[in-house]
Amino acid sequence: MAGHSQFKNIMHRKGAQDAKRSKIFNKLAREITVAAKSGLPDPAANPRLRAAILAGRAQNMPRDRIDRAIKQGTPGGGDDANYEEVRYEGYGPGGTALIVEALTDNRNRTASEVRSAFTKHGGSLGETNSVSFMFNRVGAILYPVAAATADAMFEAALDAGADNVESDENGHQVTSTVENFGSVRDALEAKFGAPESARLTWIPLNTVAPSEDAAASLLKLIDVLEDNDDVQVVEGNFDISDELMQKLTA
Incomplete structure (x- = not known):
C-alpha cells in the first residue's frame, strides 16, 4: 500500500x-x-x-x-504457470483513487475477487485508466537515514539523473522517470549500497484526506486487496494523518 x-x-x-x-x-x-x-x-x-x-x-x-x-523461473524449473501483469483501477471510500497491480494466472478469477473487495468495502472498480491519470508513474528508491546525509544523497541523485529527493527523519526517497529508473538505482547502489526499496510506483498529483470512518473502511479494503495472493501492490491518493493512522492500526 x-x-x-x-x-x-x-x-x-x-x-x-x-x-x-x-x-x-x-x-x-x-x-x-x-x-x-x-x-x-x-x-x-x-x-x-x-x-x-x-x-x-x-x-x-x-x-x-x-x-x-x-x-x-528458469527453463525446466518446474513453474509452468503463465502469469500476466494486470492493473485494476477504482475508487475507494471517501472518494480516494486506488491502483491495484497484480500477477495472475487467471484474469477472470482475479478481476472477480478485486471487484468483490471494492464492492464490499464501499468502493467501486472502474475501467483501465479511470484513475491513473491522477498519478505520475515514477521510479522510487528508498534509503535509510544512515545511508547518507541529505546533501550527499541529493548530489548523488542529481548526478545520476533523478528528478527529486525528499529527506526526513524516516529516510531518503529518490524519484526518477521510468526511463531513468534503472540507471539512477544502479548509480546510487554503487555509491551507498543496496536501497531499502527500489521499484516503479504511482505518485498522486493531488491527495484526498478521508474522514475517520472513510479511512477505516479504506484501510479494510486495502488489507483485503493485499491479502489476495494475486495482488502485488496497492497504491492510492489518500493522505491519512499520522495520528489517525496510528489510531486505526493500533
Whole structure:
C-alpha cells in the first residue's frame, strides 16, 4: 500500500506484513519467478530480477527461498504457470483513487475477487485508466537515514539523473522517470549500497484526506486487496494523518 506519504504508509505496511509473513513471501517469490522468466536468471543482467531479489531481502526473505524462486523461473524449473501483469483501477471510500497491480494466472478469477473487495468495502472498480491519470508513474528508491546525509544523497541523485529527493527523519526517497529508473538505482547502489526499496510506483498529483470512518473502511479494503495472493501492490491518493493512522492500526 502506498498513499501520499511513502514513508508513513510503508511503516504501516511493514506492520501489516509482519502478521502475514508467509503470504508476503509467496508474493515476492512470484515476482522473482516472473522476473527470472522474463529475462536471464542472473540478477546482474536482469534489472527486474535484481529489484525483485532486493525487495525479498528487504523483507528478510530466506536466501534458499529466493534461490528456489529463481530456479522455478528458469527453463525446466518446474513453474509452468503463465502469469500476466494486470492493473485494476477504482475508487475507494471517501472518494480516494486506488491502483491495484497484480500477477495472475487467471484474469477472470482475479478481476472477480478485486471487484468483490471494492464492492464490499464501499468502493467501486472502474475501467483501465479511470484513475491513473491522477498519478505520475515514477521510479522510487528508498534509503535509510544512515545511508547518507541529505546533501550527499541529493548530489548523488542529481548526478545520476533523478528528478527529486525528499529527506526526513524516516529516510531518503529518490524519484526518477521510468526511463531513468534503472540507471539512477544502479548509480546510487554503487555509491551507498543496496536501497531499502527500489521499484516503479504511482505518485498522486493531488491527495484526498478521508474522514475517520472513510479511512477505516479504506484501510479494510486495502488489507483485503493485499491479502489476495494475486495482488502485488496497492497504491492510492489518500493522505491519512499520522495520528489517525496510528489510531486505526493500533
